[in-house]
Structure formats: structure tokens, C-alpha cells
Amino acid sequence: MVKRVVIVGGGAAGMQTALELKSRGIEPMIVERDIELGGKVRGWHKLFPSFISAKEVLMPIVERVKSERIRCFLGQEVVQIASDGVTLRSGERVLADAVVVATGFTLFDAHRKQEYGYGLYDNVITSVDLERMMNGGRVTLADGTEPRRIAILHCVGSRDEKVGQRHCSKVCCITGVKQAIELKQLFPSADIFNFYMDIRMFGPGYEELYREAQERYNVHFVRGRISEAAETINKRIQIKAEDTLTGRPLRMTVDMLVLLVGMCANYENESLANSAGLSLAPNGYFRAQDSFLGSVCSEREGIFFAGAATAPKSLADSLAEASLTASKVDEYLSNKFQPW
Ligand code: SF4
Numbered sequence: 001m002v003k004r005v006v007i008v009g010g011g012a013a014g015m016q017t018a019l020e021l022k023s024r025g026i027e028p029m030i031v032e033r034d035i036e037l038g039g040k041v042r043g044w045h046k047l048f049p050s051f052i053s054a055k056e057v058l059m060p061i062v063e064r065v066k067s068e069r070i071r072c073f074l075g076q077e078v079v080q081i082a083s084d085g086v087t088l089r090s091g092e093r094v095l096a097d098a099v100v101v102a103t104g105f106t107l108f109d110a111h112r113k114q115e116y117g118y119g120l121y122d123n124v125i126t127s128v129d130l131e132r133m134m135n136g137g138r139v140t141l142a143d144g145t146e147p148r149r150i151a152i153l154h155c156v157g158s159r160d161e162k163v164g165q166r167h168c169s170k171v172c173c174i175t176g177v178k179q180a181i182e183l184k185q186l187f188p189s190a191d192i193f194n195f196y197m198d199i200r201m202f203g204p205g206y207e208e209l210y211r212e213a214q215e216r217y218n219v220h221f222v223r224g225r226i227s228e229a230a231e232t233i234n235k236r237i238q239i240k241a242e243d244t245l246t247g248r249p250l251r252m253t254v255d256m257l258v259l260l261v262g263m264c265a266n267y268e269n270e271s272l273a274n275s276a277g278l279s280l281a282p283n284g285y286f287r288a289q290d291s292f293l294g295s296v297c298s299e300r301e302g303i304f305f306a307g308a309a310t311a312p313k314s315l316a317d318s319l320a321e322a323s324l325t326a327s328k329v330d331e332y333l334s335n336k337f338q339p340w
Helices: 012-023 039-043 054-067 127-135 172-186 206-215 269-276 315-333
Strands: 004-008 027-032 071-074 078-082 085-088 093-095 098-101 124-126 149-156 191-196 220-223 226-231 237-243 248-254 256-261 303-305
Touching: 004 012, 004 085, 004 093, 012 027, 012 039, 012 054, 012 315, 039 054, 039 127, 078 098, 078 269, 098 315, 124 127, 127 172, 127 256, 149 172, 149 248, 172 191, 172 206, 172 256, 220 237, 237 256, 303 315
Parallel strands: 004 027, 004 098, 027 071, 098 303, 124 256, 149 191, 149 256, 191 220
Antiparallel strands: 078 085, 085 093, 226 237, 237 248
16 A cells, blocks of 8 residues: 655755655655745745756756645645644644654744844845845845945854854855855945854855855955944945954944844744654754754654754755655655664
8 A cells, every 4th residue: 555644844855855755656745834835945046056046956846746746735734743644724634654844944033133223224134135136136225226335244043142043054154155256246346245253164165165255256254243233324334343353343334234044943843843742952943863863753753854844954955855854754664664
């Protein structure tokens, strides 16, 4: 009899897990609370480090899910998880032989860092807003003119005890470098400043891109955190910071401030974890069995993880993990693997 697996989340990791399961003769079903598949990548313009269009990566996966006729419950929210299936908000139960939690992450709400003026000042935007502008083919200031001086602030809502987000979001340093290069390509004579605490370039090609940003595009990197942003009378943004390499305070006026917002655990993780008897890590992400051979296994039999449900991950890492998850689910369902 064909085994069935329900996957909670129709982002890249969830879809890739479904496709890999299908190729192994298992029947996957996807439950996605949005009315479309694709998750956060749908709003992205280009991907680091190669600058490939996000659509070029995402759409073939979406199309395959459709052509393989994988059953999708769109616009449906899961409220309970158990090893024999999930319960939707409508009360419907979707029964399965195993469950994969691929619920991803939430982007930090930049309004919470009031000192940066997001939502108050027109020319303070987030990295997500910038991707949206790039997707729309036009990056401008609120008055429609081109920015000539831009500051990009790293670690907004990450590594920050004040907002209860101590973890590093892992992908925003490279996103900041990618966006700085894209801005320089759009506005070659503009000055771009990246304000960072540490530069974390862990992935293949990342360090090279960081060097390229400096050597080829003349992007400036300033070690220091912006303490405050204020709007001037002509709608420019005045920032106060400390250059922690020289130990000197710094004031600068820019046309646009871009806040690199971090990845946070979903608010629903707690109720979903409670419903399934799973536990969460201190940062609110689902806790996997361990970081080594059990990285995609939960503490409950028949419940697995894929993608950024357990920690911030790049798209490339999430897709690779989806393949691992599918292989572990397959082994579990064929009684070759029993980690519980
Ligand atoms: S990846 Fe960089 S910007 Fe993002 S939280 Fe870590 S150190 Fe900060």
C-alpha cells in the first residue's frame, strides 16, 4: 500500500521534500496557509552569491509540484500536528503515515526597533522592501528621485537581546553584500556603506563576493552599529553610530537607510509544538534530535523537519536538507531507520 506523508508548509523546502518523496513512490500532500506555493522566496529578486533570479530557481519547483499532481491544501492552516497526520483550522484531519514540518521562519518586524524609524521615515526601508522595489524594476526615494548615498545596517532583529533575538540569522550578511552590489550596479556613482558588527561569510563564494564588493564596486564597510536614525527637514536620514574599529563616534547623512531584517521563529511554533509534544530551542525554533545524524528528526516518532523550521538557513541549505528529510522519511516508512 502506498504510504502518505503530509508536509506542513509549501515553501521551497516543503515542495522539494514533496518532490523527493514522490520520486521514491511515496504520496506527499502539502498544506500551505498562503493561497500560493513558494513561501518567502516568491518576494525575492535575485539570489546570492550567483545573482540568479529567484524566479528561475523557484518556478521550476512549483511547476513540478503541479505537473506531478501533488495534492496541495492552499490557504489552510495547520493547528495540530501528530505522527498520524495534522488537523486544519477548519477541523478537517489530514491523515498520513508521517509528517514533515517545513514551516520556515518569520521576518523580524523592523517597527520594533523604533530608534531606526521604520514606518516613520519614508526613506528607511527593509531589505525585503528593497527586493520588492528591485522586482518592480525601480529603486527610488519616496519622492521618486535616485538615492546617492545609502547605508545598509546589518543585524536588525538578530544578535539583539533587547528584542529577544540572540541568534545570528546567518544569511543577512551575504544579503547585505549582494544588495550593496546590486545598488552599485544601478547607481554606479552612489556611495554605499554597510554597517556591521561581524561579517559572517560562511558559504561557498560568499567571501569572494565580499571582496568583490570592496575591490570592484568600492562598497564601504564600517564596523559599528547605528544607534539612532532621524529624519532631516529635506527627508534625508541622519544616522549616529560608533566606528568600533577606530573607537570614534560617527554622524552621517544618507538618502536611504536599508535595515537587514533577520529571521525569527514563527509565532505559531509554540502551539504546534505543544500539540505534538515537540520542544522548542530557546530562540523559538523547533528542536531537532541533534545537530548531527538526527538533524531532520524530531523527538516524536514519525515527525520530521525540513528547512528553516529548526534554524535560520539559506535557500541552498534548505533545499539540500529537504532531500535528506525525504530520504530519512523513506527509510523510516520502509522500516530501515528507526531513531525513536
Ligand atoms: S548573518 Fe550577519 S547580519 Fe545576519 S545576524 Fe549574522 S552577523 Fe548579523
